[in-house]
Amino acid sequence: MASFPLSLPDARGERLTLEAAPQRLVSLVPSQSELLAHLAEDRLAGVTRFCIRPDHLREQKEIVGGTKNVDVEQVKALQPDLVLANIEENTRETVTALEAFAPVFVTDVKSVPDAATMIRAVGKLIAQTPDAKALAGRLERAFADLGATDVLPLRAVYLIWRDPFMTVGRDTIIGDVMERAGFANAFADRTRYPEVSMQEIAEAAPEVVFLPDEPFPFPQKDRFSADLRDALPETPVEFVDGQLFSWYGPRLADAPPYLRNLRRQLQASEPDRS
Incomplete structure (x- = not known):
């Protein structure tokens, strides 16, 4: 299990420090929203309108705009203690605006190994290390078996x-x-x-x-x-x-x-x- 305070670098090389396990999560990326739903859905407060998996997600979570046009004030109103973003999916301007009031962890996934690394990192950040490690291991084995x-x-x-x-x-x-x-x-x-x-x-x-x-x-x-x-x-x-x-x-x-x-x-x- 990860211990807090916790400090991890994101894809920008920016080091994110969390004093405690975050309890209110916002995801601005469909893949990562599905990941958070898998690991800690009860703590996921907000997602984008493109976050369509699991099927029920948009009905049960606050919608904070699209991936490229995030409603920053709506995110702020949710009082998140961690926001997940992505270099490719979200704009630099959005990330900068969000960092004025919330910790933002930015990912950049270009390969299957990158995906496994990201899953493990998110697991640490939200204190779900065992489940995240299990998922990342299953991913790696599945592609190794694909061969x-x-x-x-x-x-x-x-x-x-x-x-x-x-x-x-x-x-x-x-x-x-x-x-x-x-x-x-x-x-x-x-x-x-x-x-x-x-x-x-x-x-x-x-x-x-x-x-x-x-x-x-x-x-x-x-x-x-x-x-x-x-x-x-x-x-x-x-x-x-x-x-x-x-x-x-x-x-x-x-x-x-x-x-x-x-x-x-x-x-x-x-x-x-x-």
Whole structure:
């Protein structure tokens, strides 16, 4: 168990010191809201409107705006003694404003190991070390068991947005999950979330294109999948569960069976590939 006072550095290198275990938590990141619900839901006071897991969360917790447009005064009214934020999801201006009245721990998760490290750190901060260590260990074992396949990775493009199309590069949790699941990211030579044209997608010569249901709901927008199928008539275009590729809380520990099955299904469609 963590002992207090407790001091931990966050992803910015800022050292956060807590005199006692926090009792009123606010999370500004969907993945981390799900994590706090898993570890200490009774202490979770506020979340964003995008914090949709567990299903009941938005009905039972105060909504403090969106990830990019947090209502700082609403957060202040909740009197939190710890706020969880993220470098990618939240703005620097929001974090600075919140730090005027509450401790803020900022994360930056770009890989499965980063996710395990973040889970353990949050567990320490909220005095839930045993449960957090158990979850992080389960996550690590699940991906270790996923392992490398005995066939060549499938070259894949994973799109997250349209008009323009946006994909994932290196240094992203999605890119890391793809590689661990046996999919070679066709845009791994780029960083973060680059815009790409239909021509660039075609020139990348993917063996599969993944269309997730978030952040853009591709399965509900037939036009974009139809355009891709027209441009890449020989390439499978697969709708996938975006949360299992990108959420880095408890859901990530449950992703490997889904990823393994997805890889096997695609592998079976190319029986002569080795």
